[in-house]
Amino acid sequence: MSKMKLNLGPQHPSTHGVLRLILDVDGEKILGCEPVIGYLHRGMEKMAEGMTYLQYLPTVDRVDYLSGFFNSFAFVSAVEKLLKIEVPERASIIRVLLMELNRIASHLLWLGTYLLDLGAVSPFFYTFRERELILNYFEKITGQRMMYNYFVFGGVRHDIEYLDEIPPIVKTIIEKLEDYEKLLTDNPIFLSRTKNTGVLTRGEALAYSITGPNLRASNSHLDFRTQSDLYKKFEFKIAKADEGDCYARYKVRLDEIRESAKIIYQAIDILQLRFGEINTGLKPLNLNIEAGEAFSDVETPRGLTTCCIKSDGSDKPYRVKWRTGSFYAVQLLPKLLIGNTLSDVMAIYGSLDVMLPEVDR
């Protein structure tokens, strides 16, 4: 067979965004891979320098549009550290509740699109149907389905409503998960596509700075939620698998949905019993932010997202730096793809749950 270069993307439907892969192939076998990123670059970091903190806040949801609450939270909590204000307890529990619902929505979308990549069409419709329940709820309380702009500096915009609608939604989703498992967990086609493909060991994952479900599928316990003050009140297990292959990543994400559901039930119990302030009433036009640096981190569905802000005391940030989980997952591709066949490219790439808007920012 003759060797050749194969250009995959940037408009390939399975890349979930625009990623270009330059593959060196020998017949079907992959000898080399070079990911080319930057097709979705919007200058989120540079844009911050020309906007005030209040103006920048709505745009933050677009860093990763499938998990808007997490990015909002990262930015808002960094600014709160600069402002040296405390968030009321009720507000922080509302934040946890919404973020965990968002995590379920994000994992459901991943499951649907991943199976679409592998050639199964019907699960795609089922997961989108369930995700719709969560998005409709978000629309009711925030006003929009994906670009929420609901967190403000010092709390949340409005008090949470329709709390009794959440348990039926979560219950439906957990029930439907069994349906998905019936379709997939023992399915011979799914197993042969995912088992023992794209194996990532724990050492390699840590060396490549991989975080989130991808790392936890490689026999690691690292979950930044356990180290955060926000989740101290909640009891949950860390979803984990040992094998490190595509199938392990699938299992970890499904388990994470179940663990998120536990956190949601606990959060609702607290919110129904305890009432209080939902924000600090801070509505000034010019926030008096002192010069300095602040850093915040949050465990998103795709790994660790951090936001670092440097302020020079003016009403605009001097510099905003984002660190997102997907950026590191793209770097893994040459490592995982070499030696596999062309048909495994999308099975491996899809299992990493890469969001291109998050990579390019």
Added chain:
Amino acid sequence: MIKFFKSIKALLEGLFTVFKHLFKKSVTLQYPEERPNLPEKFRGGHTLSGCIGCGICQQVCPCRAINITKDNNQVVSYTINLRQCMFCGNCQYYCPVNAIKMEQNFELGTDSNDDLIKELVKENESGVDKQ
């Protein structure tokens, strides 16, 4: 051999799960005929009443879509450029007198670009005699 029968069982189980959906209610919305039931807080097209022209919305707008013209402390013109607006709702949230509101209207497409620059001050409401 056991593996073979296990695979067949899993495939049949999967087919049965899909087959069940044939008898379930459809979830799609036939859009132009059926209208979506939008929530109260939905952020759609803007309306304005009782604006005092303080200009806070102009300052918090991330897209610089709002333009206010004043004459003798009266708001003569309040335009919102929907080509730039990202419907974040900052103007609504930070308005001190709740003058600007975002309504349930979401069908904002027009034939020409100029129609997307909406003038929100109605002629009879502006304090200045336009003649």
